[in-house]
Amino acid sequence: MLKLYLFISLMCLVRSDTDETCPSFTRLSFHSAVIGTGLNVKLMLYTRKNLTCAQAVNSTALGNLNVTKKTAFIVHGFRPTGSPPVWIGDLVDGLLFVEDMNVVVVDWNRGATTIIYNHAASKTKKVAVVLKEFIDQMLAKGASLDNIYMIGVSLGAHISGFVGEMYDGQLGRITGLDPAGPLFTGKPPQDRLDPSDAQFVDVIHSDIDALGYREPLGNIDFYPNGGLDQPGCPKTIFGGFQYFKCDHQRSVYLYLSSLRENCTITAYPCDSYRDYRNGKCVSCLTPQKESCPLLGYYADHWEDYLKDKDPPMTKAFFDTAEEKPFCMYHYFVDILTWNKNIRKGDITIKLRDKAGSTTESKINHEPATFQKYHQVSLLARFNQDLDKVAAISLMFSTGSIVGPKYKLRILRMKLRSLAHPERPQLCRYDLVLTENVETVFQPILCPKLQM
Template identity: 85%
Template structure:
C-alpha cells in the first residue's frame, strides 16, 4: 500500500481536450481526482468497420455490433490522474488485427478517477452491474455467452470476475492482467476474480509484491520473471513515476506482444519459479510431449488440455527480455565434466552466427554442481534466436573474488533448442575452461543417437 500512496502523490496534472471528432475515452484532470468523481460508465464500440472512430453504445443502441461474432470487453482499473490508459489504443487495434470481432471499451473513468484508491475499489461491483445489464440485452438479440470475452486490468480484472459470477461462470473467457492486490489479497472467491467465473480464466501476474494479486486466480496463472521485478523497470524510486507503475503495467504489454506475429511467448507449467529456472519444468517443450501454453491472446489453446488432465488450476513461469516484444528463447546447455573433485559455479554462454549477430546468456541465478561423469543440464535464455550458430563461447566462474582459480574439464558440451527442438543439436568435446577466461570454439553436429 505504501508504494500505491507514493504513486498517487507523484501524479501530474492532465488537461482535457475539448475538440473531439470521434467519441473517445473520458479524459479528466488531476483536480477531478482530488475532488472525486461520481460513477458513469460509457461503452465504446470498435469493429473492423469503425476501427478508428468509436461508437457509443448502450442497452438500446448497438451500432455496428455483430451479435454472431465474439465481443471482447476491455475494462481498465484505478486512474489516479484521470488520464486515459496509454495502452488502450494499441490493445483495441491489436485485437481487431488478430480477429474480426466486436471490441468494447468499458470507460468507467468517472468513478475510477480519484486519489483515494478505496473509493475506486468500492465502485467495481456497480460497474459489473452495468455490464451485466448490457450483456443481458446482447443475449436477447441473439448473442452467446460463449462469445463473451472480458479483459480486465487491475481493478478491471475483479470487475470481470463479478460479471462472470452473475452468469454462473458461463462467460466464454476472462483474462486478468495483474489483478489488483490491495484490498483484494486474501479475500474469499465471491469478493474477487476466481477460476470459476468463466469457462476459461487466464491471469498474468507481473507485480505480486506491490500493486498486483499474489496468489493464483485463474485456470492458468502466468508469472513473468516470477511475478516480481520486471526487466527494464526501475529498481529504485529514482526512476520516478515509472518505478511505481512499470511492473504493474508490464502485464498489459506482455499481452499486447501476443497479438504480434513476431513474438509468441511460451510459458512452462511449474510449481515454483526456482524449479523453472533450474530447468525442471520444460517437458512440455520436448517433442512428442504436450505443447506448452502460450501467453496472452492464444492462452485458451490450452483450455482443452486442462480439461483432459482434470487440472483446475495451473501456474506457469517464464522469463522475458527488457524491451518489446519481450520474447526469450530457451536452450538447454548439457555439460558432462571429468574433474576429480566437485566444482560449483556458473556458466556464461555466448552464441554467434555467420552474419556476426551475438546473443548471450548468463546462467548464474544458482551455482551449478559439476560432478565427474555426471550431466548437468542448464536452462539458458537468449534475447535472439540464431538459426545457424557459427561459434560458441563458454565462461566458467565460481564467483570468488579472491582465492585460487579453478579449471572445469568438460568431457562434452551439448546445445539444444527448446523453441525449435527439430534443429540439429550442437556438440563439442574435450574442453578445459579456465575460470573467468572465455573459451571460443566452433561446434559440430551431435551424433543423431544422442538424446
Template identity: 80%
Template sequence: MLRLSFFFSLICLVKTDTDETCPSFTKLSFHSAVVGTGLNVKLMLYTRKNLTCAQVINSTILGNLNVTKKTTFIVHGFRPTGSPPVWMEDLVQSLLSVEDMNVIVVDWNRGATTVIYNHASSKTRKVAEVLKKFIDQVLVEGASLDNIYMIGVSLGAHISGFVGKMYNGQLGRITALGYKEPLGNIDFYPNGGLDQPGCPKTILGGLQYFKCDHQRSVYLYLSSLRENCAITAYPCDSYRDYRNGKCVNCGMPQKESCPLLGYYADNWKEYLKQKKPPMTKAFFDTAEEKPFCIYHYFVDIITWNKNIRRGSITIRLTDRAGNTTESKINHEPATFQKYHQVSLLARFNQDLDKVAAISLVFSTGSTIGPKYKLRILRMKLRSLAHPERPQLCRYDLVLMENTETVFQPILCPKLQM
C-alpha cells in the same frame, strides 16, 4: 498475476458523447483525482467497420455490434491522475488485427479517477452491474455467453471477475492482468511474478518505479498479439524449479505443447475447455524491452574433474552474420561432478538460427583465492523453441575460471540423447 466493473437543467445546447464525430476516452485532470469523481460508465465499440472511430453504445443502441461474433470487453483500472491508459488504443487495434470481433472499451474513468484507491475500488461492483445489464440485452439479441471475453486490468480485473460471478462462471473467458495469487485455470508468472527486468529498482526511477512492474502485464499481453513474439510459458510448481530446468518437457518431441502467454493461452490443452479444469501455474522469463521474448536452450555439460566444481556458466552465441546473444546462468551455482551430466537452462534475447561460434565462461564467483579449471568432456546445445533443429556439440574443453573460451560447434551424433 496471470488468469485462465449532477444532472443540470440548462437552457442551452449541450453536445453529448453520442454526438461526437469520434468519441474518445474520458480525459480528466489531477485536480479531478483530488476532488473525486462520480461514476459514469461509457461503452465504446470498435469493429473492423469502425477500426479507429468508436461508437458509443448501450443496451438500447448496439451500433455495429454483431451478436454472432466474439465480443471482447477491455476494462481499465485505477486512474490516480485521470489520464487515459496509454496502452488502450494499441490493445484495441491489436485485437481487431488478429480476429474479426466486437471490441468494447469500458470507460469508467469517471469513478476510477481519484487519489484514494478505496474510493475507486468501492465503485467496481456498480460498474459490473452496468456491464451485466448490457450483456443481458446482448444475449436477448442472440449473443452467446461463450462468445463473451473480458480483459480486465488491475481493478478492471476485479470488475471482470464480478461479472463472471454474476453469470455463475459461464462467460467464455476472462483474462485478469494484475494479481499475484493464483485464481484462474492457468496463472502466468513472468520472471517469477515479482520485479520485472527493465523496470526501475529504486524510487529514483520516478513514477515508473510505482507502475512499471504492475503495468508490464498489459505489455506482455500485447506482445502475444504480434506475430514476431509468441511467449512460451512452462507449467511448474515454482519459479526455482523452472529456472533449474525441471519443468520444460512440454514442447519437446512427442510431448504435449506448452501454453502460450496472452491471447492464445486458451489454445493450450483440452482440459482448459472442460467445465472445471484444474488450476495451473506457469512460469517464464522475459527480456527488458519489447517484444519481451526469451528463447530457451538447454546447455548439457559432462565434466571429468576429479573434484566437484561449483559455479556459474555464461554462454554466448554468434551466428554467421556476426550477431551475438548472451545468457548468464547464475541464479544459483551449478554442481559439476565427474562423468555426471548437468543440464542448464539458458535464456537468450535473440534466437539465432545458424550458430557459427559458441563461447563459455566458468566462474565460481570468488574474487580471491585460486583460479579453477572446469574440464568438459562434452558440451551440447539444444533449442527448446525449435527442438527440430540439429543439436550442437563440442568435446574435450578446458575452461580456465573467468576466461572466455571460444570454439566452433559441430553437429551432435543423431543417436546421441
C-alpha cells in the same frame, strides 16, 4: 459578461463530452483525482468497420454491434491521475487485427479517477452491474455467453470476475492482467476474480510484491520472471512514476505482444519459479508435440486445458527480455565434467552465427554443482534465436574475487534448442575452462543416437 463567458464555456464542455462525433476515452486532470469523481460508465464500440472512430453504445442502444460475433470488453483499473490508459488504442487495434469481432472499451474513468484507491475499488461491483445490463440486452438480441470475452486490467480484472459470477461462470473467457492485490488479497471468491467466473480464466501476474495479486486466480496463471521485478523496469524510486507502475503495466504489454509481434511467448507449467529456472519444467515440449501453454490471446488454445473438461489450476513460468516483443528462446546446455573435485559456479554462454550476430545468456540464478562424470543440464535463455550457430563461447565463474583461479574440465558440452527440438544438437569435447576466461570454439554436430 463574465457569467455569460462561463456559461458558454460550460455548454461547450457539456457538448464535447456528450455529442462527440467520435466518442473518446474520458480525459480528466489530477485536480479531478484530488476532489474525486462520481461513477459514470461509458461504453465505446469498435469493429473492423470503425477502427478509428468509436460508436457510443449502452443497454438501450447496441449500435452496430453484431451479436453473432465474439465481443471483447476491455476494462481498465485505478486511474490516480485521470489520464486515459496509454495502451487502450493498441489493445483495440491488436484485437481487431487478429479477429473480426466487437471490441467494447469500458470507460469508467469517472469513478476510477481518485487519489484514494479505496474509493475506486468500492465502485467495481457497480461497474459490473452496468456491464451486466448491457450484456443482457446482447443476449436478448441473440448473443451467446460463449462469445463474451472480458479483458480486465488491475481492478478491471475483478470487475470482469464480478460480471462472470452474475452469469454463473458461463462467460466464454476472462483474462486478468495483473489483477489488483490491495483490498482483494485474502477475499473469498465472490469478492474477487476466481476460476469459476468463466469457462476459461487466464491471468498474468507481473507485480505480485506490490500492486498485483500474488496467488493463483485462474485456470492458468502466468508468472513472467517469477511475477516480481520485470526486466527493463526501474529498480529504484529514482525511476520516477514508472517505478510504481512499470511492473504492474507489464502484464498489458506482454498480452499485446501476443497480438501483433512476430514471436510467441511459451510458458512452462511448474510448481515454482526456481524449478523453472533449474530446467525441471520443460516436459510439455517434446519432439512429438508442443503442449506448452502460450501467453496472451491464444492462451485458450492450450492442449492440456482443451482435453480436460475440469482443468486444474495451473501455474506457469517464463522469462522475458527487457523490451518488446519480450520473447526469450530456451536452450539446454548439457555439461559433463571430469574434475576430481566438486566445482560450484555459474556459466555464461554466448552464441554467434555466420553473419556475426551474437546473443548471450548468464546462468547465474544459483550456482551449479559440477561433479566428476555427472551431467548437469542448465537452462539458458537468449533474446535472439540464431538458426545456425557458428561459434560458442563459455565462461565459468565461482564468484570469488580473491583466491586461486579454478578450472572446469569439460568432457562434453551439448547445446539443444527447446523451441526447435528438430534442429541438430551441437557438441564439443575435451574443453578446459579457466575461471573468468572466455573460451571460444566451433561446435560440431552431435552423434544422432546421442541423448
